[in-house]
Amino acid sequence: MPPDHRSCPSTDSRPPAQGNLPAEPNRFVGRAEELAELGRLLDNSRLVTVAGTGGVGKSRFAVQGAAALQNRYGDGVWLAELATLRDPDLMAHTLVEALAITDHTRKPPRDVLVGHLAERELLLVLDGCEQLVDDCAELVRDLLRRAPGLQVLAVSRRTLRLDGEVVYPLAPMTEADAVQLFADRAASALPHFRLTDANLASVTELCRRLDGIPLALELAAGRLPALSLDQVLHRLDDRFKLLTRGSRGALPRHQTLRTAVGWSHELCTGQERLLWARLSVFAGQFELEAVEYVCSGPDLPADSVLDVLGELLAQSVISREETSLGARYRMLDTVRTYGADWLEALGDTGRMRRRHRDWYMGLATWCELDWFSPRQADLAACADGALPNLRAALELCLGNPGDTHLGQYLAGTLWFYWVGCGRLAEGRHWLDRSLALEGDHEESRLKALWVLGYVAILQGDSAAAAGALHECREGAALSENPAAAAYAAHRMGCLALLSDDMPRAEGLLRSALASYQDIGELNSNVLMGQVELAMALVFQNRLDAAVALCEEVREICEERGELWTRAYALYVLAYAAWTGGDHRLARELLTECIAIDHRFHDLVGLVLAIELLALVTSSEGDPAEAAVLQGAAAPVWGAVGLPLFGSGYFSAPRALCQQQAGEVLGPERYEACVREGRGLSLDAAVKRALAAPERPRPQLGRQPAVRPAALGTREPAGSPTGKGGEAAG
Numbered sequence: 113m114p115p116d117h118r119s120c121p122s123t124d125s126r127p128p129a130q131g132n133l134p135a136e137p138n139r140f141v142g143r144a145e146e147l148a149e150l151g152r153l154l155d156n157s158r159l160v161t162v163a164g165t166g167g168v169g170k171s172r173f174a175v176q177g178a179a180a181l182q183n184r185y186g187d188g189v190w191l192a193e194l195a196t197l198r199d200p201d202l203m204a205h206t207l208v209e210a211l212a213i214t215d216h217t218r219k220p221p222r223d224v225l226v227g228h229l230a231e232r233e234l235l236l237v238l239d240g241c242e243q244l245v246d247d248c249a250e251l252v253r254d255l256l257r258r259a260p261g262l263q264v265l266a267v268s269r270r271t272l273r274l275d276g277e278v279v280y281p282l283a284p285m286t287e288a289d290a291v292q293l294f295a296d297r298a299a300s301a302l303p304h305f306r307l308t309d310a311n312l313a314s315v316t317e318l319c320r321r322l323d324g325i326p327l328a329l330e331l332a333a334g335r336l337p338a339l340s341l342d343q344v345l346h347r348l349d350d351r352f353k354l355l356t357r358g359s360r361g362a363l364p365r366h367q368t369l370r371t372a373v374g375w376s377h378e379l380c381t382g383q384e385r386l387l388w389a390r391l392s393v394f395a396g397q398f399e400l401e402a403v404e405y406v407c408s409g410p411d412l413p414a415d416s417v418l419d420v421l422g423e424l425l426a427q428s429v430i431s432r433e434e435t436s437l438g439a440r441y442r443m444l445d446t447v448r449t450y451g452a453d454w455l456e457a458l459g460d461t462g463r464m465r466r467r468h469r470d471w472y473m474g475l476a477t478w479c480e481l482d483w484f485s486p487r488q489a490d491l492a493a494c495a496d497g498a499l500p501n502l503r504a505a506l507e508l509c510l511g512n513p514g515d516t517h518l519g520q521y522l523a524g525t526l527w528f529y530w531v532g533c534g535r536l537a538e539g540r541h542w543l544d545r546s547l548a549l550e551g552d553h554e555e556s557r558l559k560a561l562w563v564l565g566y567v568a569i570l571q572g573d574s575a576a577a578a579g580a581l582h583e584c585r586e587g588a589a590l591s592e593n594p595a596a597a598a599y600a601a602h603r604m605g606c607l608a609l610l611s612d613d614m615p616r617a618e619g620l621l622r623s624a625l626a627s628y629q630d631i632g633e634l635n636s637n638v639l640m641g642q643v644e645l646a647m648a649l650v651f652q653n654r655l656d657a658a659v660a661l662c663e664e665v666r667e668i669c670e671e672r673g674e675l676w677t678r679a680y681a682l683y684v685l686a687y688a689a690w691t692g693g694d695h696r697l698a699r700e701l702l703t704e705c706i707a708i709d710h711r712f713h714d715l716v717g718l719v720l721a722i723e724l725l726a727l728v729t730s731s732e733g734d735p736a737e738a739a740v741l742q743g744a745a746a747p748v749w750g751a752v753g754l755p756l757f758g759s760g761y762f763s764a765p766r767a768l769c770q771q772q773a774g775e776v777l778g779p780e781r782y783e784a785c786v787r788e789g790r791g792l793s794l795d796a797a798v799k800r801a802l803a804a805p806e807r808p809r810p811q812l813g814r815q816p817a818v819r820p821a822a823l824g825t826r827e828p829a830g831s832p833t834g835k836g837g838e839a840a841g
Contacts, residue, residue, distance in 0.1 A: 113737070114495070114691050119219055128448025131182065131185075131188030131189040131190045131191070131234070132188075132190050132191055132210065132211075132212065133175055133178060133179050133182075133189055133190075133191055133237075134175065134191070135818070136172070136175070136176075138296075138297070138300060139296060140172065140176045141289065141292050141293040141296050142285055142286070142288075142289030142290075142293060143169075143173060143285070143289060143291055144729045145551050145637060145683070146173065146282065147173070147176060147177050147180065150162070150173075150174075150177040150280060151177065151181060152449075153278050153280055154181065154235075154263060154265065154279075154441060155180060157276065157277075158256055158262070158264065158276060158281075159252065159256060159263070159264045159266065159272070159274060159276055159277045159278065160261050160263075160264075160266070160277075160278045160280055161265075161266040161267075161268055161271050161272055161277055161278070161279050161280065161349075162174050162264050162265065162267050162268075162280050162282050163240075163268055163270070163271055163279055163280070163281050163282065163428050163601040164281060164282035164283070164428050165325075165428045165429065165444060165447055166269065166271070166287050166327075166447075167325045167326065167328055167446070168282055168283070168284055168325055168326065168327075168428075169282065169326035169327070169801055170267045170268075170269075170282050171239050171240075172266055172326070173282055174237055174239065174265055174267045175191065175237065175239075176603070177265070177315065178191070178235055178237050178265055179591070180766050181235065183232050184234075184235070185234045185235050185263075186234075187232040187233050187234040187261075188235075189234065189235045189237065190210055190211050190234060190235070190236050190237065190730075191210065191237045191378070192206055192207050192210035192211075192236065192237065192239070193206075193239050193240060193356045193499055194206060194238055194239060194240040194241055194243065194248065195208070195239065195242075195243060196243075197240075197243060197244055198242070198243070198244075200244050201246035202246060202252065203247055203248065204220070204221035204222045204224075204225055205704065207221075207225055207236075208221050208228075210226055210234075211225075211228060213225075213228050220252070222254070225255060226255065226258045226259065229255060229258075229261075229262050230258060230259050231261070231328070231525065232259070232261055232262070232753045233261035233262075233804070234263075234265045235264075235265060236255075236262060236263045236265070237264075237266075237267065237759075238252070238264060238265070238266045238267065238268075238546075239267040239664075240268070240841075241266050241268035241270070241272065242268045242269040242270040242427070243266065244485065245268065245270045245272065247271040248266075248268075248272065249273065249274055252264055252266070252272060252274065253274050256276075257324060263474045269427050269428050270302055270426055270427045270428075270541040271426050273426075281428065281431065283431070284323050284324035284325050284326075284444065285319075285324040285325075285326060285329075286324065287316065287319060287320065287324065289324070290319035290322075290324040290326075290329060290443070291307070291312075291316055291319050293313055293326060293329050293330070293495070294315055294318065294329045294332065294333055295307040295315065296334035297329065297330045298333040298336050298521075299322050300333070301333050301334050301336050301337055302336045304338055305336060311341055314341050314345060316340060317345060318332060318341070318344065318345055321345075321445070322446065323445050323446050325444070325446055328545060332344055334484055340607065343835055350711050352509075352626050357381055357632045358603065361471070370584070371703045379422075380424075380429070381423070382422050382425065383412055383416070383425055384420055384423050384427075385454065386412055387403075387407055387412060387417070387420045387421065387609075388424060388447075388450075388451045388454070389451045389452075389454040389455040389458060389460075390406065390409065390412075390427055390451075390455060390464050391403065391424075391443055391451060392431065392443070392448045392449070392450075392451035392452035392454075392455050392462070392502075392833065393406065393452075393455070393461075393464045393465050393467075393468040394406075394443065394448075394499035394501060394504075395501050395503070395504045396442065396444070396497070396498075396499070396500030396501060397435070397440040397441065397497045397498070397500075397501075398415075398441055398501065399437075399438075399439075399440055399441070400418065400421065400439070400441075402472075402475075402501075403417055403441070404417045404418075404419060404469050405467070406464065406467045406468050406471050407464075416771040419832050421441070423703055425441070429441065429443070429447060430443050430447075431443075434544060435493070435497060436490070436493050437490060437493055437494055437497065440497060442447075450804075455656050458611065465504075465508055466508070467691060468501070468504065468505065468508075468574065469504075469505040469508050469509065469518070470567070472498060472501050472502050472504075472505040472522075473493070473505060473518065473521070473525075473716065474527045475498060475502075475523055476495075476502065476522055476523055476526055476774070478817075479491045479494060479528065479529075479698075480525050480526075480527070480528055482638050483528045483635070483636055483676075484634075484635040484671035484672060484674055485672060485673055485674070486672070486673025486674075487673075487710060488673075488674065488712075489675065489712070491528075491534045492529070492532070492711075492712055492713075495525045495526070495528075495533065495723035496533070497742075502522070503525065505522060505545075506519055506522055506523065506542050509522060509546075510545055510546060510549065510587040513549070516546065516549040516550065516551035516552075517551040517552060517553035517556045517557070518548070518556075519542075519545075519546040519551075520546040520547065520549075520553070520556040520557050520559070520560040521553070521559065521560075522542075522564070523539070523542040523545075523546045523560050524543070524556065524559035524560040524562075524563045525559075526539065526542075527563040527566065527567075528636070528676075530563070530567055531566060531567060531570065531714075532636075532676045532712055533712050533713050533714065534712070534713060534714055534715045535715035536567050536570055536571055536716075537571075537716075539563070539567045540564070540568065540571065543560055543563060543564040543567060544564070546560055547560055547561065547564060547580075554587060554591050554593070554801050555591075555593065555596070557587070558584050558587050558588055558591070558593055558596035558600075559596065559599075561580045561581070561583055561584035561587070561596075561600075562580070562581060562584045562596060562599040562600050562602075562603055564576070564577075564579040564580040564583035565577045565600070565603045565604075565607070566603050566606070568580065568710060569606055569607050569610060570716050574607060574610075577603070577607050580603075581600050581603050581604045582600075582604075584596055584600040585597060585600040585601065585604070588600055594627060594630070594631050595631055595633065596625050597627065597684040598627035598631065598633065599624070599637070600622050601620050601624040601627065601639070602620070602621065602624035602625075602628075602641045602644075603618075604618050604620050605618075605620030605621035605623075605624060605641070605644065605645075605648075606644055608619075608620060608764070609621075609644055609647060609648055610759050611759070612759050612760055612761050614648045614651050614652050614761070617644070617645075617648045618645065618649070618652075619646045621641055621644055621645040621648065622645065624641055625641050625642060625645065628641070636674060636676060636677045639665045639668060639669065639674070639677040639681075640680060641765030642661050642662075642665050642685055643661070643662060643665055643677060643680045643681050644663070644802065645661060646658040646659075646662045646665075646681075646684045647684055648688075650684060650687055650688060650691070651761045655688045655691060655692065658684060658688055659684075659685060659688050660686075662681040663685070664681070664683050665677065665678070665681040665686070666678060669681065675711075675712070676708070677710050678708065679704075679705045679708035679709050679712075679714070679717050679721075679808065680705075680706055680717055681718065682701045682702070682708075683701075683705050683720060683721050683724065684707040685701050686698045686699075686701035686702045686705065686721075686724060686728070687724060687765075690724070690727065690728050690731065690801070691700060694807065695728050695731050695732050698724075698728045699725065699728050699729075699732075701802075702721050702724060702728065702801075703725075703801070703802050705717070705721045706718060706721045706722065706725065706798060706801050706802060707798075707802060709721060710794075710798045715748055715751055718748060718798070719745050719748040720736055720802075722744060722745045722748070722797065722798075722801050723742065723745050723765055723766050724765050725741060725801055726738045726739075726741035726742045726745065726765075726766070726769045727765040727766070727768060727769040729741060730769045730772040730773045731772070732747070734773075735772060735773035735776040735777050735782075736773075736781070736785050737785075738769055738788050739773045739774075739777065739782050739785030740771070740785045740788050740789040740792075740800065741789060741790065741797075742766060742769060742770065742773075742784070742786055742789060743786035743787060743788060743789020743790040743791075743792075743803060744789035744792045744796075744800065744801070745766075745784065745789075745797075746786075746788070746789070747790060747794075747798075748794065770782075773785075
């Protein structure tokens with residue numbers, strides 16, 4: 113009689129090597145680099161956790177990655193779904209079932225698991241660990257200790273926090289992958305859909321607004337049988353209402369976008385949910401100190417914010433980014449929108465937005481005060497990172513009639529960013545908006561006026577600049593505000609400088625500098641006034657006085673660690689050096705100037721310096737390279753505003769360079785070199801400008817001082833022959 117096996121476990125029988133990974137219903141799109149990285153991590157670690165926010169595609173990604181590695185494991189790759197579990201006692205049972213282990217004995221399921229896995233080599237994929245993360249971590253730790261051939265690939269919104277765990281944070285899809293995924297799923301939902309030049313911009317915008325979250329993209333594609341692409345885009349303002357009706361075969365948490373994000377919300381404690389809601393007032397990057405100020409209160413003490421923020425980070429509600437200024441945090445728009453709904457339900461949106469505004473107004477004030485220091489580069493990076501939040505603060509100020517003066521103050525305080533960091537167009541936008549409103553604080557309005565004048569001058573908009581500066585000067589006289597009067601006179605002098613009225617420019621700038629001295633004002637603006645006065649003197653061929661002024665500025669900048677104004681002083685010194693025939697010194701000064709301007713993205717200073725370097729290069733005997741540099745400068749002028757400000761003085765180096773290089777090269781080769789320069793990116797143009805000459809260039813000897821008056825003062829830039837051409841812009 114054969115032995116009775118009914119009471120014997122069948123754990124000795126080896127399961128099929130292929131495991132139990134599901135056959136996917138549609139094509140997996142993108143993530144090639146991420147899949148390769150996952151494979152490398154599994155080469156070196158027995159426990160890898162794929163973490164990420166809801167809907168980012170963790171489950172599908174992990175299954176795809178595991179399927180690609182099946183040949184590594186003699187006993188296969190096995191998937192266990194844990195997301196629906198609520199009872200921790202059922203976890204071991206679930207794994208036994210997933211591994212197709214048949215056991216009818218009274219052994220505890222954990223012992224059955226250990227006995228089954230002890231001598232096997234397999235990859236176990238655990239999907240949905242976050243619901244019972246502590247119990248899951250304990251079981252995984254026990255299995256890894258007792259089964260040396262086991263590797264675990266966990267999929268969770270929360271990390272297991274085990275020794276040896278390697279966490280792979282899965283980010284949203286790249287723009288290219290997101291577009292491809294949407295197009296693929298759209299074609300499935302609407303067979304005639306194709307990605308074309310006509311709809312590419314709309315698809316890209318949709319992918320951007322949905323943060324590249326695969327679930328959101330698939331749900332959006334599923335709406336195309338009923339809605340056009342533009343209609344879907346229009347309805348994304350209420351994305352949680354729109355993005356429903358997921359696949360019937362999907363897990364419940366993947367049926368709608370709200371459910372996917374809400375699943376993470378359910379896993380949070382009360383304090384974590386509160387912080388999530390309050391964090392929704394931030395836009396883009398934010399730092400810990402801002403969170404502690406804005407989000408803390410009696411129900412969330414400041415000294416507990418770090419720990420609660422850490423939990424949200426561990427649960428992939430927020431992500432961390434390393435920047436030049438240290439750690440910053442970010443929340444996806446979809447996750448932020450969910451938090452904003454909760455904040456609105458709590459009735460706390462207005463108060464949180466005002467606290468957010470106050471923090472960023474304080475940040476802008478500190479950056480302005482500290483701009484005249486060695487920390488300029490850090491402050492520029494700080495303002496760059498804070499820009500989305502500064503915009504949110506400005507929107508709040510300008511959307512509330514009682515806060516108009518705050519918007520004018522903030523728009524004016526950010527002058528260093530608008531002007532010093534290449535944000536002229538955006539600065540003009542906020543300044544125009546703020547000054548179009550009636551405010552009840554004259555000091556804030558006057559500051560916004562002179563800053564608007566400054567920005568408009570650099571954009572070549574003389575009429576707007578003159579109007580703003582005259583209004584500022586009149587208002588300053590009526591309100592007896594000497595600082596505003598000095599700044600208005602200063603910028604009017606700058607306008608005269610760029611309008612080729614050198615005597616008037618000199619008079620206004622000297623008056624402003626005297627006023628600054630009377631009121632004890634010393635900062636980057638004051639030193640810039642001194643540099644601008646030196647420019648007026650150079651253009652009047654009073655080189656010694658101009659050099660003395662700029663050497664003084666250079667010395668003060670070196671003492672204070674100031675870079676931005678220093679670059680303009682170097683430009684004037686280089687102009688004087690070239691005029692004096694010292695081409696080597698002129699090049700040395702200009703390369704330092706260009707490096708600083710590029711670092712700050714100051715396009716005005718950068719394009720002026722490149723144009724002057726082109727003239728120096730021509731004077732050194734390399735007309736071809738000079739023409740390339742001239743061509744490289746042309747697109748930069750297009751990004752700034754009116755080319756060469758319409759100034760004969762500022763256009764004279766370009767006109768003279770065109771004459772020198774054109775005569776040597778001839779029209780055809782000269783134009784070919786200019787076209788080559790136009791084709792360079794900004795970074796490539798700067799790299800080209802900073803490159804040392806391959807060989808010493810023959811010096812053409814002392815050049816005559818540029819005398820723009822001979823070119824026709826007040827005329828748009830033209831060549832010394834009076835024929836216009838390239839130098840006319």
